[in-house]
Amino acid sequence: MTHVAPPPGDLEAGLFDLAPVSLWLQDLSALKTCLEGWRAAGMDDLRAWLRDPAHLLAVQRLIRIERVNRHTLRLYEARDEAELFAHIPAIFDDPRADALVEVLCQLWAGATQARLVTQNRTIGGRVIDVSYAGRLLPGHEDDWARFLISVEDITQREEMRRREDALARFAASLFERSPVPTLVRDESGLAAMLADLRAAGVVDLAAHMAAHPDWAEAARASLAIVGANPPALVLFGAADGDALAHHVAVGLGVEAWRVFAEEALALWAGAGHGVRDVLFRRIDGGALHLKAQYAELPGQGDGRRLVQIALTDIGANKRAEARLETLSHTDSLTGLLNRAAYAAHLERLEAERIVPTSVIVADLNGLKAVNDRRGHDAGDALIRRFGRVLAARVPASAHAARIGGDEFAVLLPGTGPESAAALALRIAEGVERANDGADTPLGVSLGIGTWTGEGPLNAAVTRADARMYAAKRGRRGRVRVA
Incomplete structure (x- = not known):
């Protein structure tokens, strides 16, 4: 120059x-x-x-x-x-x-x-x-x-731009390298739709969604996954972010609708997002029990509402909770319901007025003599044998329970006295077959009661209990039904 x-x-x-x-x-x-x-x-x-x-x-x-x-x-x-x-x-x-x-x-x-x-x-x-x-x-x-x-x-x-770019790269690096499965969701469309409802005078979002399912579907469809880190792709079994976004867009089942409704109502109430347990599906259909933690990303500047969602797989916890709940309601010797679960079913059936409801009460005959003569292991074997008979003969809609040492009960919702009597006979037949070739025969007394809605349900249990004792006093055969 x-x-x-x-x-x-x-x-x-x-x-x-x-x-x-x-x-x-x-x-x-x-x-x-x-x-x-x-x-x-x-x-x-x-x-x-x-x-x-x-x-x-x-x-x-x-x-x-x-x-x-x-x-x-x-x-x-x-x-x-x-x-x-x-x-x-x-x-x-x-x-x-x-x-x-x-x-x-x-x-x-x-x-x-x-x-x-x-x-x-x-x-x-x-x-x-x-x-x-x-x-x-x-x-x-x-x-x-x-x-x-x-x-x-x-x-x-x-x-300033370089610092912002560096911070953005750092944030992106944290997002990509985080060991926690994380999604970024664009909620701008939902926020705009909610604002339009407010402007139109809507005050009850839940009622509006119930009355306008097309609006609710459009609102849910407006949510878009715009980011997913590698652990999130692994969690959902997705090949890439587009596959995951499509999987979420086409719906994750009824539970996902419940989650969406909760999210929309929280946003409507101004509460934003927090933490909630959700049930989603992997791309291969497997269940995903997740704890989702939501946080709005600040400073978009372009009017967009972006939300980061951190996911924790709590499937193992849920399975453990289910096992504990099952154990808390299960008799350890027979695998039937225990007394607490039986009482809970009694209370529910009465509260819901499921009529008729029949009850079969059963008591093992001579268990004390077997315990005294052959030991408690032999007595426990008889209890388990009768438990297997009930498990095999009682329908899935019924609730069979061991409610005491040698006492059992079967709750039959929606079942009248004739059907209950027929089931008692099938149980008796099952006991006789279980005795074939057994060193120690199993004796059982059965009593039946039916609740038709008059008085408390427990009154029918009392009647079944009385008939069971009457059958026990009758001393006619090893299996007695009254």
Whole structure:
């Protein structure tokens, strides 16, 4: 680049010199003449042509700087123009001259203006980010003899952007590398739909969703998974984020609808999100019991509402809870219900008024004598044998329980006395078959009672108990039914 001193005293020069931005006036006419000569010689790709260092150096030498203003000297920390121009190679510390090449290619393509962001250096060596804007002045679009450049120091803005980018990359790295399965969901559509309902005067969202299932489906469909880290993909068995997003979009079953309703109502109430247990499905259909922790991501700036969802697989806990609940309701010797579970079923059947409900009460005959003569292991074997008979003969809708040492009961919801009597006979037949070849025969007394809704259900149990004792006193055969 070469410098030509400006003519002194003109008004334009004064305005140029006092401008509060860095201004450069260049003459690129000789450079354009050179480019036209190269084109005539066969050059058809300027960008590729300027990759040759010799060609690049040739165009650089043809750039004539006609004027710079005072702000330019301050920006680049130069005492005067002589110092500035002596340091031009250091100021534009760009061996490949990428910024210059970009500007020339834009002008060569027919543009009269060029813009870019690049970095320069001050004479003191400080790196600055600059916004570069150049334009061919009117009347010089063809000869490029007057090219005005303004340079703005945007270092502070770019440093802030770089910090934000670094933070974003760091957050993305945490998201990707987190060992916790995590999703990012866009809830902007749902938030907008809820706002529209409020504007329309809706005050009861639950009632609105019940009355307008199409609206509820559209609201659920507006939720979109826009991010899923690798552990989340593994958790759902998804090949990639798109597969997972599609899986969620097409629905995850009835439980997912319940979860959506809870989420929508929480957002409607202004509570945002928290923690809730959910039941979802893997892509292969397997159940996923999850604890979902929701948190809105701040500072979107574009009006979007993004929510991060951290997922914890609590399937093992749920299975353990189910096993504990089963154990708490199960008799350890027979595998039937225990007395607590039997009492709970009694209370529920009466509260729901399931009528008729029949009860079969059973008591083992002579168990004390077997315990005294052959030991408690032999007595326990008889108890287990009768438990197996009940498990095999009682229908799935019934509730068979061991309610005492040798006492059993079968609750038969929706069953009248005739069907209950028929079942008692099948139980008796099962006991007789279980005795075939047994060293110690099993004796059982059975009593039946039916509740038709009059009085408490426990009264029918009392009647069945009384009939069982009557059958026991009858002493007719090993299996007695009354």
